[in-house]
Amino acid sequence: MENFLIKRTSTTPKVEFNTKNNLFEISGNSRPEDVRVFYKPILDKLQQFRKAIVDKTDDYVDNPFVFNFKFNYFNSSSAKFILDILIEINKFYTDGINIQVNWFFEEGDYDMKEVGEELTVTLGFKPQYIMIK
């Protein structure tokens, strides 16, 4: 499956989906003009990729697929779609694919840490919270 890259703008995050390096990373600010138009293709790619590797879970045993969330800021409309991404990632987990989810937050930005905890509270995997100094 091809890699996927969306460049960062002042209102949308950078999205890097590198299937060869087992990395999905989203970073920056999120307040898109049309939140559905921005996030729908990302959700579709994740879903397609999961379906493509669901029979290859052994490939990830020693080399987990890493999901990095490095938001500086996201608005309330984006929160719903970030939750949808986390729900899709949870399907990787329930399908038995070895994953590692990292949720980054700036030192002192405890709201960002809290939103990560709240959005994943009902999901099977638990992210690792990493403070950026």
Next chain:
Amino acid sequence: MLFCKIHRYIFIINMVKEVELLKYKGVLNFEQIGVILDKVQPELDNYSSDTLVKKRIYSVLVEVLENVHNHGYNNQEYLPQCILTRYDDNFVIKISNVVLNANIEKFKNILDYVNSLSEDEINKSFYGKIKEKTILEESEAGVGIIQIAKKASSKLVYNFKTINDKISYFTLKVTI
């Protein structure tokens, strides 16, 4: 034995330091919101070293400006206005814009509902809305207001001033 008491009267004068960090009056579209946010970021860095406070102010600004953009009523005579002021350790965002009288009841219901909630209830309400399977446009406005209340340090203060039979001027004051 005579005790003399000397009373000293100390007059403490509370000097409130008031600094206006942002004042904008004009049309609010998606691009203009970006211009305003770009201007306010360095101001916040100058006036606060607290990351959490700065992020909360930024977040409230985005939500109030986007609310006006998405749900306000365009009127060339009464333009939207946004002011960010620092009063000592508090920051106050005051935003005003025209709304249709037909929508006042709906806005009041959302604001009064949010103001009736405790801090814990606001949190539960916010994440409850986010986790709803489908978010309708009307519900999105609600999520924005709940997000504002979540970041505010006191209850939301609002006012509707009637302009005519069709429109009113809405003002919302948020303290962080």
